[in-house]
Amino acid sequence: MLYDKKLPGEKWNVLQFNGYKTLRKKYAVSSHGRAASYSADIHTDGQLLNGSLTSGYHTLNLHLPAGSGTIYLHREIARLFCKKPSYKHSYVIHLNHNKKDNHYTNLQWATADEVGRHQQNNPQKIACKKKQAGKTEGLKLNVSKVKLIKEAISNPKRKLTYKMIAAKFNVSEMTLYRIKSGENWAGVK
Numbered sequence: 001m002l003y004d005k006k007l008p009g010e011k012w013n014v015l016q017f018n019g020y021k022t023l024r025k026k027y028a029v030s031s032h033g034r035a036a037s038y039s040a041d042i043h044t045d046g047q048l049l050n051g052s053l054t055s056g057y058h059t060l061n062l063h064l065p066a067g068s069g070t071i072y073l074h075r076e077i078a079r080l081f082c083k084k085p086s087y088k089h090s091y092v093i094h095l096n097h098n099k100k101d102n103h104y105t106n107l108q109w110a111t112a113d114e115v116g117r118h119q120q121n122n123p124q125k126i127a128c129k130k131k132q133a134g135k136t137e138g139l140k141l142n143v144s145k146v147k148l149i150k151e152a153i154s155n156p157k158r159k160l161t162y163k164m165i166a167a168k169f170n171v172s173e174m175t176l177y178r179i180k181s182g183e184n185w186a187g188v189k
Contacts (some may be wrong), residue, residue, distance in 0.1 A: 005048065007032050012042050013080040017071065019064040027060065027071075031081050033102030035060055035073055056099040074099070078107040091115045097122045120183075133187070140171055146179060146188045153180050 007030075015027040025037040028046070035058075038046040051060045054070065062069035078084075078092040081104035089109035096106055097118075110118065119125060141149075152158055152165050153176060166173045178184040 006043075007034075010034075011081070012036070012046075014042075015071065015076055019069070022065055023062060027062070029073060029077050029080060031077070031104045033058075033073065033077060033104070033106075058100060058102060074102045074107055077102050077104055078109060082107050082109060084109045089114075093118050097124070141169065141175075141185070143188055145169055146185045149176065149179055150185075150188065 009031070011031045012028045013030075015029060020027070025039060026042075027035065027037050027049075028042050029035050035049045035051055036042060036046040037049055038044075049060060051058050051073065053059070054072070058073040060069075060071040060073065062071060074094065075092050082092075088111045091110045091112065091114075093108055093110045093115055094101060094106055095108055098106070149165065149169060152160060153162075160168070162173045162176050166176055175184065
């Protein structure tokens with residue numbers, strides 16, 4: 001029974017999605033990031049659900065007649081408990097970068113640009129960049145090659161396309177875009 005496991009200040013809201021009326025049970029999420037199923041009343045016959053992890057996010061996989069029934073809990077909790085500033089704010093970020101912390105105070109609606117900026121501050125990403133910066137073996141590129149790439153990309157009179165530059169250095173075009181944006185090799189001038 002869910003009533004025995006109630007947390008201080010926790011509020012529950014019913015999940016409503018395409019096909020929810022066809023399911024045997026009802027589902028709800030809490031402001032504290034929990035999910036439960038119930039038949040009549042969330043507090044009297046509710047059962048906490050563990051759900052699954054999909055790319056590190058907590059999900060519920062419901063068998064809906066119409067097909068896909070994967071519910072991302074962080075999105076539903078944000079939808080039900082967080083104010084959405086505008087229609088452009090269509091992504092949900094975890095402020096502390098912990099995908100498993102779905103407390104409503106850790107969630108925020110964001111634009112695509114805000115998601116990109118937020119991801120650059122992710123401690124895991126920063127640690128990975130530091131590790132990569134110290135790596136010297138097994139790399140396709142080195143500092144001198146990156147300097148040549150940056151010169152080629154920024155040359156206003158260049159005749160080579162990104163595809164041609166990528167082939168010349170045996171890297172992908174995406175690598176060139178990441179070098180240009182500063183996501184990769186930002187320390188090389």
